[in-house]
Amino acid sequence: xxxxxxxxxxxxxxxVDEAGIARTLLELLAVPSVTGSxxxxxxxxxxxxxxxxxxxxVDLWAMDLPALRADAEFPGTxxxxxxxWGLAAVTPGGGDGPTLVLxxxxxxxxxxxxxxxxxxxxxxxxxxxxxxxxxxxxxxAGLVANLAALAAIRASGARLRGRIAAHFAVSEEDGGLxxxxxxxxxxxxxxxxxxxxTGGALVTANAGALTFRIEVAGKATHASxxxxxxxxxxxxxxxxxxxxxxxARRNTAPDPLMSDHAIPYALSVGRLRSGxxxxxxxxxxxxxxxxxxxxxxxPAQARAALESCVAEAAAANAWLRAHPPTVxxxxxxxxxxxxxxxxxxxxxxxxxxxxxxxxxxxxxxxAPYGSDLRLYTAAGVPxxxxxxxxxxxxxxxxxxxxxxxxxxxxxxxxxxxLRAVGVR
Numbered sequence: 001x002x003x004x005x006x007x008x009x010x011x012x013x014x015x016v017d018e019a020g021i022a023r024t025l026l027e028l029l030a031v032p033s034v035t036g037s038x039x040x041x042x043x044x045x046x047x048x049x050x051x052x053x054x055x056x057x058v059d060l061w062a063m064d065l066p067a068l069r070a071d072a073e074f075p076g077t078x079x080x081x082x083x084x085w086g087l088a089a090v091t092p093g094g095g096d097g098p099t100l101v102l103x104x105x106x107x108x109x110x111x112x113x114x115x116x117x118x119x120x121x122x123x124x125x126x127x128x129x130x131x132x133x134x135x136x137x138x139x140x141a142g143l144v145a146n147l148a149a150l151a152a153i154r155a156s157g158a159r160l161r162g163r164i165a166a167h168f169a170v171s172e173e174d175g176g177l178x179x180x181x182x183x184x185x186x187x188x189x190x191x192x193x194x195x196x197x198t199g200g201a202l203v204t205a206n207a208g209a210l211t212f213r214i215e216v217a218g219k220a221t222h223a224s225x226x227x228x229x230x231x232x233x234x235x236x237x238x239x240x241x242x243x244x245x246x247x248a249r250r251n252t253a254p255d256p257l258m259s260d261h262a263i264p265y266a267l268s269v270g271r272l273r274s275g276x277x278x279x280x281x282x283x284x285x286x287x288x289x290x291x292x293x294x295x296x297x298x299p300a301q302a303r304a305a306l307e308s309c310v311a312e313a314a315a316a317n318a319w320l321r322a323h324p325p326t327v328x329x330x331x332x333x334x335x336x337x338x339x340x341x342x343x344x345x346x347x348x349x350x351x352x353x354x355x356x357x358x359x360x361x362x363x364x365x366x367a368p369y370g371s372d373l374r375l376y377t378a379a380g381v382p383x384x385x386x387x388x389x390x391x392x393x394x395x396x397x398x399x400x401x402x403x404x405x406x407x408x409x410x411x412x413x414x415x416x417x418l419r420a421v422g423v424r
Contacts, residue, residue, distance in 0.1 A: 003355055005415075008423050012156040012414045013356065021148050021410065022131075022403050024050075025124070028140040029133040032122040035107040035173045036079030043106045044085040047143070047168050054151050056089035056166065063181045071184070075375065078174035078211065078331035086178065087168040088187040091154070097162025098190035100420040101381065102146040102413065103179070103372065105172030108135035109395050116397035132400045137389025141401040141409075142195030143168065145388055148406070149413035161422030165189050172372055175332030179372035183379050191345050191420060192376045195409065197389030197401070198365075202349055204384045205257050205338035205366035206373045207265055208293025210302060211331030213286060214239065214310060217323040220283035229281035230319055233274050236285045239325060242313035243267055243289075246305065255295045257338075257366030264368050265292030267306075295336045295366065303329060334370025337377040339384050345420075349386055352416035357408045367391070386412070 005013070033043040048060040063084040068074055087106075090099070111121035111134045118125055121134040146166055153164065167187060169178030196203070216239065218232030247267035258264035269289035275282035293302045307327050314320035339345060350362045367385065376383040388405035 003351065005355060006423070008156065008158045009415055009418055012153050012158055012418060013411055015152040015155040016148060016407065016410050016414065017151065018407050020151070021144055021406050024147060025131060025141060025144045025403065025406065028143060029124045029131070029135055030122060033106050033108055033135070034110050035171055036081040040107050040170050041083060041085050044087045044168065044170065047106065048087055050147055051089040051150075051166055054147070054154050055092065056150070057092050058089040059087070059187070061086050061185070063177075068177065068181050068184065075176040075180050076211070076331055076333040077171055077177050079171070081171070084170050084177055084181065086181050086185060088165060088182055088185070090165045091160060091163050093160070094163035094421075095161050095424065097160065097422040098420065099163045099165055100417055101165045101167055101189035101192040101376075102149065102417070103167040103169065103192055103194045103376070104139055104143045104146055105169045105178060105372065106143065107170050107173050108138065108140075109173050112397065121397075129402045129404050130400050131403060132398070134399055136399050137197040137401040138391065138394035138399065139196050139387065139389070141197065141389050141406050142387040145195050145406050145409045145413055148410040149417060152410070152414050153417060158418060159424045161424050162420070164417055164421055169372060176334065176372050176375050179375045183375060188379060189381055192381045192383040193349070193413065193416065194371065194373055194383060194385045195387030195413070196371060196385040197387050197391045197394065198385050199390045201363045201365045202346055202384055202386055203367045204346060204364055205255070205295055206336055206371050207258065207295060207366065207368045208297070208299060208302070208336040208374065209332065209334040209370040210291045210293060210299060210329060211288070211333065212291055212306060213288050213328045213330055215326045216285045216287070216320075217325070218281065218283045218285065221281045223279040223281060226281050232282045232285035235317070235319055236287060238317055238320070239310055239313045240269065240287075242309050243269065246309040250292070250294065250305065255366060257364065258295065258368065260365055261368045264366070265294050266368065267291050292368065293334065293336050295338060297336060299333060299335050332370070335374045335378070337374030337383070338366070339377065339382055343382045345382050345384055348419060349384065349412070349416050352419065353412045356411040356415050
């Protein structure tokens with residue numbers, strides 16, 4: 001559907017500062033806000049000043065980490081940290097209208113091998129319309145779109161019936177501490193748009209992801225007499241094969257929203273540690289990985305499936321029967337989440353996209369990764385993803401985003417936000 005823009009909508013779109021979007025992106029990318037680092041906190045303070053300059057009422061607070069970790073619903077973390085800063089802001093005034101949250105996370109994953117990058121991952125490289133850097137699409141482009149949409153609406157002088165909130169969260173990459181703490185502080189809304197990179201689609205559902213650890217015992221001996229010992233590496237191999245079979249079973253007949261993905265609910269072992277001396281048979285192997293949680297699946301059921309898989313593999317092996325492997329669940333624990341089928345938020349976004357930038361109607365998809373979406377939906381806030389960039393480029397040395405994509409996403413956010421909160 002294409003509608004005639006109101007004068008307020010036209011004014012707000014005209015106030016989108018395209019040159020300012022490019023400058024802000026470069027500024028945010030230059031802050032190496034790796035999860036748990038001091039720079040993550042630095043970026044929260046920088047963004048707080050930005051929100052204050054736009055005229056929002058800002059709440060910047062040091063999170064009570066011991067209290068949050070003691071909460072029965074704490075989502076877990078993986079990166080060590082001494083502090084975490086929450087940041088939420090809201091437009092002043094407003095009447096009886098709803099509150100729309102524009103949300104994004106400030107943390108980025110480490111850059112990996114520097115030799116794989118064209119230069120310093122935290123010194124943005126600009127080639128025409130494309131900006132390369134760690135965090136370019138995941139998700140500082142989304143943060144910029146949120147800031148630019150807020151700035152344009154404020155600059156237009158629009159008189160809002162409801163309120164616009166901005167939630168900027170730390171620690172999304174390793175579990176969702178930031179969003180969890182923001183919601184626990186009482187910041188909420190009637191709907192939420194998370195500007196994760198969606199590549200021109202609406203993402204209305206997320207699979208979950210659970211971090212697991214499997215410890216497998218062996219029997220140490222000198223390598224020259226290895227037949228007198230049991231290698232923990234060899235003992236682990238039947239478990240690894242069983243995990244592959246479990247992944248295949250869990251990916252039969254996935255939800256239609258996940259049909260675009262070859263493996264919607266991936267099970268991956270990302271780290272193996274074994275042995276402390278090259279000439280010794282190792283007496284311990286530790287495998288750490290990630291288990292995908294199916295849409296609408298209770299995470300407890302997913303954990304039970306993996307634990308049963310390991311137990312069955314052990315039961316079929318004489319050494320493992322006598323020395324059962326242990327399974328624990330450290331780190332991030334992402335449940336799945338989805339937008340309700342009857343939520344008006346998806347059509348609001350589709351209509352705003354048609355009116356702001358045109359083109360084909362936005363397709364709807366699910367995503368195979370966990371995100372803050374599941375925390376907002378669990379709190380009763382209808383939530384979806386829509387933002388600039390291609391998630392397939394995230395977390396790698398080719399991470400990039402087009403500035404034109406951020407501009408287009410900003411224009412969609414402007415219209416969707418005005419229509420969600422209402423104008424007087």
